[in-house]
Structure formats: C-alpha cells, structure tokens
Amino acid sequence: MTESLADAIARAGGALPLLRNAQARPTIFPVTAEFSNWRSEQQSWRESVALLDQSHHMTDLFVSGSDALRLLRDVGVNSFASFPVDRAKQFIAVNHEGYLIGDAILFHLDDDVFDLVGHQMVIDWLQFHGETGGFDVTFERDGNSIVRAGDPKLYRYELQGPNALALMEKVTGAPVPDTKFFHMATFDLDGVVVRSLRHGMAGQPGFELFGPWSEGDRVRDALLRAGEDFDLVRVGAKAYSSANLESAWVPSPMPAIFSGRDTERYRAWLPATSAGSLAGSLASDRLEDYYVTPYDLGYGRSVAFDHDFIGRAALEELAADPPRQKVTLVWNADDVAAAQRSLLEPGLPAKYIDFPKARYGLYQVDRVLVDGRDVGISHDAGYITNEHVFASLASVESASAAPGTEVVVVWGEAPNSRKPAVEPHRQVEIRATVEPAPYSRFARESYRR
Incomplete structure (x- = not known):
C-alpha cells in the first residue's frame, strides 16, 4: 500500500523534518543536459531562436465533464467569466488561509475539456477536490517521464527568441496570424496539424507547439530543418531550468498543504512521494513562514473576486x-x-x-x-x-x-x-x-x- 503524506509526516515527527531531510532529488528535467553548452543555449533565446523540449518534465491533467469549469472556478483564484476554447491562462490556487498551493498553465482544448500542465502541486490539489467534492468530472493523468511508464500523450515544443516568428512562417509556409498572448492557433506543419500557444517563457517572443506524441518526431525534425536558416539552437535541461530567472516566474514555492483548514484530508489522500523537499537557510519552526501568497509572487492581477473560491476571504483581506x-x-x-x-x-x-x-x-x-x-x-x-x-x-x-x-x-x-x-x-x-x-x-x- 502506498504511504500517504500524513503517515510520512507522522513517521518523521513533523512536516519540516520530513521535508528538510527528504531523499527526493531536486527537480529533474529528463532531457539532454546540454546540446552545446548552457551559456550559448541561454543566449539563443535572446539573440536568435531556441528550441526547447517540454514533453518530459511536466504533468498533464486532462479534466473533462459537465462540472469541469465549475471545479476550476471553485478551486482557482482566476476569473472564468470569459474563457473560451483556444485560450489558456496561468491557473492559481490557494488554501483557505490564502497561502499559495501552486500554479500551472490551463489550456481550454474543447467544450468541457481542459488540460492543466505543470508541476504536480496544484494538479494534485485540483484532482483531490474533483474526486472528493461531488463534481461530475473525469480525470486523465499523464505524469512526467520520471514516473510514467511509456511515452507521453503529447509532444510539447517551445520556440523562443527574435527569430521565432520568421521560423514559424517558413516552416508553415504561411503568415502567422496575429495571435494574442495566451491565445491558441492551429497550423499545418509538414502535413500534420499543430496547435500553438502564443506566449514568451523567457520574456521573448514564443510559441508552444503541441500535438499527439506519434507526430512529435516529424514536427521536431521539420523545425530543425527550417531552423538552419535562423540560427536555431536546441536547448538542454541546464539552460531550460534557468529560463524562469529572466521571466521572473518562481516554479516551485512551498505549497501550503502542511497546515491550515481542511488540509488534513488532503494529506491523507496525497501519496508521500508528492511531498517534495525543502532547502535553504530559513530555519523557522512555523510552517507559515515558508509559504507565500499570490501577491508575494506578483500574481495579484490574476486574483478575481467575481466568484467564490477556496481562500477568497483571506485574499480579500490581503x-x-x-x-x-x-x-x-x-x-x-x-x-x-x-x-x-x-x-x-x-x-x-x-x-x-x-x-x-x-x-x-x-x-x-x-x-x-x-x-x-x-x-x-x-x-x-x-x-x-x-x-x-x-x-x-x-x-x-x-x-x-x-x-x-x-x-x-x-x-x-x-x-x-x-x-x-x-x-x-x-x-x-x-x-x-x-x-x-x-x-x-x-x-x-x-x-x-
């Protein structure tokens, strides 16, 4: 039987001893560390165009059903007043005290079909509330390549840099439509249909391309061929892991699941393998000193008080x-x-x-x-x-x-x-x-x- 987080905490004598001495390694990117060297690879998204493979290190949680949107609205601090198909947003969730659980990118793929992509912290939280809250939803979980048996469901490639737009136009053979930030478009690329999210991971112009895993090699090879004219650089795990420092995204703040209202049931549900590890010089005995709020990380613009959600009252005070x-x-x-x-x-x-x-x-x-x-x-x-x-x-x-x-x-x-x-x-x-x-x-x- 899989040990729960609650049992692991009890065995370790508390959440902080468990996290401080956890034997889990830091975040692993299961792709090639360097294709050339991480310094040149970092420079590519500023000077030419970078190709990053996002297919392996993130978790996908596909959420579907008549209550899918209601679940997302009840758990997320974001507004869902206007969230049509072919849009995406940074989905953010907090606990009842207003402390951050985590964030991930939410794709609206089809009517009542969503894909939440990112680290497992907020994905676990959403799935728990969906499974225990009486929602008419179905979950399909595709873990990262460290925990998954077999291939991913989707390939996911990132193009970043000043030459990204020109490369996309060459490889698709057509002008790229004027797509707004975090909107999606569909392209024909080397004879296959590719969906694209418009955004900029490292603060540069970018496209996130995704589709069925079986077509991934074909799409990647087409990008590499076309990219020869635009100084395309393949980026490995070392450089990729540092891209957030330029866009100022904090990838894994400590989730506020180790204390607070109604978190006991969650810790009993969550496998101990999802606990994570705590590092650094802060040595407080108070768990809340390690937590952050959405405002601490610059997410205040995403908090919308146009609906009821977990933690709303606490965030209204903050x-x-x-x-x-x-x-x-x-x-x-x-x-x-x-x-x-x-x-x-x-x-x-x-x-x-x-x-x-x-x-x-x-x-x-x-x-x-x-x-x-x-x-x-x-x-x-x-x-x-x-x-x-x-x-x-x-x-x-x-x-x-x-x-x-x-x-x-x-x-x-x-x-x-x-x-x-x-x-x-x-x-x-x-x-x-x-x-x-x-x-x-x-x-x-x-x-x-």
Missing part, C-alpha cells in the same frame, strides 16, 4: 495592502566568488553554488536580511548569461522592495540536512541588490505584447 512584493536580487559578484573559492581553501567550505541553477531542494527558501533583520525569502537562484549576473527571485517586504536596496542573502543550511544534494558546509552571507522582476528590461516591457 488585497488592500499586500505585505510583500516579488523582486530580483542581484548577488554581489565578489561574495559569490568568495563562496566558490572556499571550496579551494582549507577548512569547511560554503555550500556549493551550482551553475546555472543553484537550487538544491524542490522548495528553495533562503533568508533575506536588511541590517540583520529578516525582510523576506529568496527562491530560485542562478546565473543569467544574457545579463552577466548571478541572481535570485525573492519575496520581500514592501519597505525593502525599492530598486537599489541593499540586502543580504544567507546561503547554506545550519544545521546541515541529510538531503542527497547537501554536503558538509557552513552558512555564508552574500550581499545583494534589489532590482525589478523581471530583471531584463525587454521581458518587463514586452512579455505580454
């Missing part, structure tokens, strides 16, 4: 004066170099800082200080070749969110946990400067254009 804002922290180059140099010096070194992405748990939560006082938490950290900076995405108090504010990121754990990615190390303080999120001016000004 909306008037959100306590935190999402920012980019640009880490001090000398301090980053000193932390890495400590591995070449006698004594206990700093925690190794991996490049291009430095996350060593699924949920990365590091302390952010101003004058020795905690003012927020730092999430994903990594190197952005296109900006020549090492940076992290963070949620900080509004009073400390102005660009140019000097802060300190505490890097490393104390005491060291037993996670596989954690070696013996000491904590260090790394100076950082608050900058806007996204950090890239192009991404800030053009992402939704």
Whole structure:
C-alpha cells in the first residue's frame, strides 16, 4: 500500500523534518543536459531562436465533464467569466488561509475539456477536490517521464527568441496570424496539424507547439530543418531550468498543504512521494513562514473576486495592502566568488553554488536580511548569461522592495540536512541588490505584447 503524506509526516515527527531531510532529488528535467553548452543555449533565446523540449518534465491533467469549469472556478483564484476554447491562462490556487498551493498553465482544448500542465502541486490539489467534492468530472493523468511508464500523450515544443516568428512562417509556409498572448492557433506543419500557444517563457517572443506524441518526431525534425536558416539552437535541461530567472516566474514555492483548514484530508489522500523537499537557510519552526501568497509572487492581477473560491476571504483581506512584493536580487559578484573559492581553501567550505541553477531542494527558501533583520525569502537562484549576473527571485517586504536596496542573502543550511544534494558546509552571507522582476528590461516591457 502506498504511504500517504500524513503517515510520512507522522513517521518523521513533523512536516519540516520530513521535508528538510527528504531523499527526493531536486527537480529533474529528463532531457539532454546540454546540446552545446548552457551559456550559448541561454543566449539563443535572446539573440536568435531556441528550441526547447517540454514533453518530459511536466504533468498533464486532462479534466473533462459537465462540472469541469465549475471545479476550476471553485478551486482557482482566476476569473472564468470569459474563457473560451483556444485560450489558456496561468491557473492559481490557494488554501483557505490564502497561502499559495501552486500554479500551472490551463489550456481550454474543447467544450468541457481542459488540460492543466505543470508541476504536480496544484494538479494534485485540483484532482483531490474533483474526486472528493461531488463534481461530475473525469480525470486523465499523464505524469512526467520520471514516473510514467511509456511515452507521453503529447509532444510539447517551445520556440523562443527574435527569430521565432520568421521560423514559424517558413516552416508553415504561411503568415502567422496575429495571435494574442495566451491565445491558441492551429497550423499545418509538414502535413500534420499543430496547435500553438502564443506566449514568451523567457520574456521573448514564443510559441508552444503541441500535438499527439506519434507526430512529435516529424514536427521536431521539420523545425530543425527550417531552423538552419535562423540560427536555431536546441536547448538542454541546464539552460531550460534557468529560463524562469529572466521571466521572473518562481516554479516551485512551498505549497501550503502542511497546515491550515481542511488540509488534513488532503494529506491523507496525497501519496508521500508528492511531498517534495525543502532547502535553504530559513530555519523557522512555523510552517507559515515558508509559504507565500499570490501577491508575494506578483500574481495579484490574476486574483478575481467575481466568484467564490477556496481562500477568497483571506485574499480579500490581503488585497488592500499586500505585505510583500516579488523582486530580483542581484548577488554581489565578489561574495559569490568568495563562496566558490572556499571550496579551494582549507577548512569547511560554503555550500556549493551550482551553475546555472543553484537550487538544491524542490522548495528553495533562503533568508533575506536588511541590517540583520529578516525582510523576506529568496527562491530560485542562478546565473543569467544574457545579463552577466548571478541572481535570485525573492519575496520581500514592501519597505525593502525599492530598486537599489541593499540586502543580504544567507546561503547554506545550519544545521546541515541529510538531503542527497547537501554536503558538509557552513552558512555564508552574500550581499545583494534589489532590482525589478523581471530583471531584463525587454521581458518587463514586452512579455505580454
């Protein structure tokens, strides 16, 4: 019998000991790590066009039935007042206290048929409420290639960069229709029908192409042939995992499922394998200190009080004066170099800082200080070749969110946990400067254009 999350927490003596010492590895992208090198691959989505394979690392939850839209409306903070077929949106869910469960991309594929794509946190939450809430819905789940037996149901390719539009026009042999942000269109590509979502994953012009897995090789090969004229670069897992740092999307904040109203039933339903792992310098005994709200991550524009949903009352209180804002922290180059140099010096070194992405748990939560006082938490950290900076995405108090504010990121754990990615190390303080999120001016000004 599969162990439940509730049983695993009881066995470990609490949620935080379970997460701190989890043996699960950080997020794995089961595709080629580098096709050339991750620095050049990062540059491709800024300078030419990048091809990224999204077919393997995300979960698809196909939701269908007469109550599918009602379920999505009851669980999601988003407005569904106008959500016709061939649209998509960032679906966001919170618990009753208004803390974030997670987010994923929701595709409206057909009448009463939806596909929720992303990390499993919000997907699990939606499926739980659908199965236990008396909804007339049917679920078809296609896990990622780490847990799935056999091929994916769909291929999913991403084209990103200034040459993406010209490449699409060449490979389809026709002008690309003027498709709005997060709208879908259908193309004929090398004799097969391809659906496309218009968006920009790394803040650049982009198309997400998807269709039946059996046609995936044909579509990819056609893109590669046409892409020779546009300096197309295939992007591997290392560069792909860092793309969010440019668009300022936080991929895996700690889900607020370990405390709060009505979460006991959920933890009894959820397999322990979905728990995840917690990394970072924050060492609070209070679970809520690790959670974030939609406002902390810049999702306030997606919260719509035009319907009842789980957590509405809590978010209505927060909306008037959100306590935190999402920012980019640009880490001090000398301090980053000193932390890495400590591995070449006698004594206990700093925690190794991996490049291009430095996350060593699924949920990365590091302390952010101003004058020795905690003012927020730092999430994903990594190197952005296109900006020549090492940076992290963070949620900080509004009073400390102005660009140019000097802060300190505490890097490393104390005491060291037993996670596989954690070696013996000491904590260090790394100076950082608050900058806007996204950090890239192009991404800030053009992402939704």
